[in-house]
Amino acid sequence: MAYGRPSAIDLDDWGTIAGNSDWSWAGLAPFYRKSEQLEPAGLTGTALDLCPVQKEAHGTQGPIHTSLGPWQAPIETPLLAAMDEVSGLSRPQEPWNGEHLGFHRCLFTIDRSDGLPHRSYAANGYLWPVLSRSNLHVLTNAAVTRILLDDEQCARGIGFVHEGNHYQVSVAREVILSAGTFESPKLLELSGIGDPEHLASLGVPCRVPLPGVGSNLQEHPVSAVVYELADGVLSIDSILRDESLLKQHLRLLQEEHSGALSGPISLMGFIPYGLQVSAERLNETTLNVLQHQSNDATDDAELVAFQHRQRQRIAAHLSDPRSADIQLVGLPSALAIDRVYADCSKLSPGPPPGRNACYSLMVSSMYPVSQGSSHAQSLDPEAAPRVDLGFLKNPADVDVLATAVMVADNIFQSPRMKGQVLARVQPPPEVNLQDVEQAREYVRDRLMSYHHALGTCALGSVVDEELCVKGTRGLRVVDASIMPAQVSHAVLGTVYAIAEKAVDLIESTYSQSNGV
Template structure:
C-alpha cells in the first residue's frame, strides 16, 4: 500500500477534494472519487498504517488492538446512570479506522430502519435507495455446500441482496466455536425461528452472521482494501492530525477551502478547490466542526473558539448501542479461546493458520439473534413501554411516532441483539475460582432512547495565556446512559432482555454445556437486584451515531447536514460517516457506514456534474 510521509509535498498539491479521516467511510469516498482521473484527491489520517499486522489481520486476534497504539483511547465522562463509572470508548486511530479494530460482524438493519431516515425528510436514504450501495462495497463468498447444514449458514438464493465484486470481502468463518452448533436449536426450542435471509431487509430471528474476512487468506477485510494500490491521483498522508477546517468568507457566506493539520509537530495547510469531506467519525467529526467555528455558541465560547456558523445540533443527538455482557460457567471440556494463552496450544494454532488458513484462529463470534421486545416481555409490559415512549418530550412529533411504533407487534423489529461466545466478555467480572471456564451472552440495545452529546471541552478553553481548545485534547463524551425518562425506558428493555437471556441459557441444548450463572450470580433474583446489576455492568458496544445528523424536513433545527450530507451554513463542506444517521439502526455499523461512503461519493460527483 502506497502512503505518503512527506507532509510538505502533500500540502503543496492542488487538491480538488480533501478527506479528513482515512477510516471506514473516508477511504470508500476517496477511492470512488479517485475513479475520475481528472480529479486529485487527498486523505489525511491521524493514525499510521497497520497493514500486515497480525493483531489486525488474524480473525481470532480481534480485540487485541483495542487500547493499543491503533486506538484513540477515548473515555466517557462519569455516567450517573452507570453508578458513576467511566467507560473506555475505543475508536480506530489507524488507516482503515475502526474497521481495523472491530470484530468484523457484517450485517444490515431492517428495511424500516433506513426507511425511517427517509420518513424524516431525508430523500434517497430509504432501504431501496441504499441497497445498491450496500452491494457495491461487498464481495460475498458463498460458503461450501456442507456449511449450510452443519453451521446454519444460509442466505437467499439466487443471491440478489449481496454484492459480488466490491472491495470488502465478506464470508462465513472457516471454523466455528463448538457452542455454535447449539445456538439455533436452543432459540428454536423457545419459539424463535431461524432467519435464513437476515441480510435481505429483516434481521429478526436467529442466524449465523457473515464477517468481513477474505476466505482465501483468512484475514480481516477492512477499509484499506479500497486503496491497496491507489491510483496516481489519490494521495494518502498518515500520522497527520487535522486541527481545523479552514473557513473563508466568500460572497458573504462561509466556505471550506482547506484544512490545517500537524505532522510530527509541524503545522501545515492543504487546500481543496472543490470540497472538504469530514469523515472523522461520530466522535471527531463534531469535534472538528466545533474547532472550526461551527456549532453551539455557548460551547464554542467556553472553549475559546470564535463562532462562525451557529449550528445548535453539532455534537448533540448522540446515540449508542448499549451492551450488557452476562457471564455463565461453561463445560471446561469444550475447546475454549482461553486455551490460546497456553503457549504450546497457541503455537500449534498459529502454525495451522499459517499453513491451512483454518483452525482456531479463524473463529469469530457468529451466533446471532435479533428480537422484538414483544418476544422478551409480557404484553402488558410491552404496552406500558409503548405508552411511555409516546410521552417523551425530547423528540419531535415525527421521531416520537417512529420510535414508539417500534413496539408495535406487527413491526417485528430487532430491538435487542443477542450474541453468544465462549470466554468472559465482562470487564467487571473477575473469576475467583481456578479451573472454571466461562461463556458470555451479550445483549445489545438497538434503538436506544438515551441521548447524549460530544463536545470540545471547556476546561481546555482559554487559559491565562488565551490558548483555545485544540484537536490534541479529547472531547467530552457523555452518552447519558440510563439517565432520565429516556434512559429509564432503555433500562426496562434491558431488564426484559436479561431475563430472556437467562431463559435461553437454561434451555437445552445450550443448557447442556452451561452448569450455571456466574455474573449475575444465582443470588440476583429480584427485578430490583437485576436492575442494579445491569447498571453496574453495562458497557458500550462501540457503535456511536447521530452527532452530525441529517436534519430532514426540519433542517438545521433538527440536524447538522442536509440529505446531500452538506453542512448547513458552510459551502464546500460535507460530513460522510456514521455521525449523519438521524436514528440508530438495528445492526452492527460497518456495512452501513460503507454504504454511506459509497452513496456520499456518488452525491459529490453528481453535484459536481461528474456523474449523472
C-alpha cells in the first residue's frame, strides 16, 4: 500500500527506450495528481519535516486516498539520523515530485478521512461509485479464454467461461486487456499474438508475430538485514508479544484511529549505487550490464534494439549521482525472508526464540538488468502461466544488492544507534557484510519478490504509444505489463497514473473519429 512515484529520470527513460517522448515524467505527472486525493491531516510540524509534502505536487480530488500514518516507532528518530549520516544525503524536498534521493517517512493508500483507517484502492475508489451505471456490467468468477480477432487482426470480442459454460461477447469499438503482468501476455498468446516459436509449442496458430509478448519481465529483488533491539526499545514485535501493549494499541486504533496498528511501515529512502562503491567496482558492475545477454535470444531487430536501449539506461543509472539505484525500507519487526518463498504470511513471524524485539531494513535493487518471462504453458485458459522472475541472472544485480545490505548494516552500526540495538540476527554475526564476497553470498541466499513485476507487454516492443497492441486494431493493454523498464519505487501509484492516461488516449481516439 506504499504510495510512491518514481524519479523523473525513470519515466524519461521510458520515452528513450520506447522511442516516444509522450511517455515521460512531464507526460505522466498530471495523471498521478488526477488519481490521488491527499489527506492533509497530520502533515504539520515535525511530521511535515519528516514527510516533506508540497501540496501543489499532489492531487486533492482523485479517487485514491493517500495519507501519513499517525504512529512512528520511537527508534526511527535515531535511525533516520543514522540513515542521513551513513548515506551522506540530505532529505528530499518533495519525494513525490520526481526527485526522491535521501530518506523520509512515506505515504500510503489508506483512507483516514472517516472512521477506522481502511485501504483505498481501485474497487472502492473507481468501481463502487459507478456500479449503478446502466452501461456497466461486472461478471465475477469468469475467465477470459481468448480475444477474438477477425481476418484483418481487428479485435471483435472475447471468449470467456463462466460456471462451466463457454460464451462469446462482441465489442463495438475495442477490447481493453487489463489482466496484469502475468496474465495479459498469456491471453495474448492464447489468442495467437506472440512469439511464433512459443505459439507453435502450444499448438496455437500465429495470428500476429510479436516476439516481445511475455518477455522483459522485471521485478525488484529484495533482501534484508535484521537487528535485535536493546531492552525496552519498542517495535511491532514488542506489541504482538505483550498482551497489555497489544490491548493498548487496539484501543488506540478503535477509539483514536492511531497507534501501531493504524498503518504500515514508516521510513524509506533511496541512494545511488555509484557513490557507495569504488571506481573499480562501479566499472565492473557497469561492464556486466552492458555485456548482458538476454535469455530471450531473438533475431527480431526491433526487439534487439529495444533491449540494447534498456541496458544503456541501466548502465547510465549506476554512475549517475542523481539515480535512486537502491531502496531501503524500515520495518519495525523481524523479517524472515527464508520462510516466505511459499507463504508470504510468514514474512514477519516475530523475533527468534529468546531474543528481544527486532527491527529490519529491507533493501532492493531498483533497476535490475536480469529479466524473466511470463508465458502460457498450456491451452487451458484457467491454467496459471509459467513465470520466471529472472532474479540475479546477471552479477551486476548481485553487486547492487550486496552493496545495499552493506549500507543497511552500516546504518545499524552507526554511533547514532548506540543503546538502540544489541546484535544482528540476520545474517548471523559471523557473516561479515563488509566483505563483498560474503555479502554477495548472503543476498543470493536471502531473496524474495517485492510484488512489483512489470514489462511483459512493454511499450515499444508489444504496444505502441497509444497502448494498442502492435499488428492489431481495436486491442489495447492497460496495466503494469506495459511499463518498458523498472522504476525506483512501488509501482502502485504509477499503475493508477497509466490508467488515467489511458482514459485520455481512448477518449481522444473516439472524439477524433466523432465516436464520442
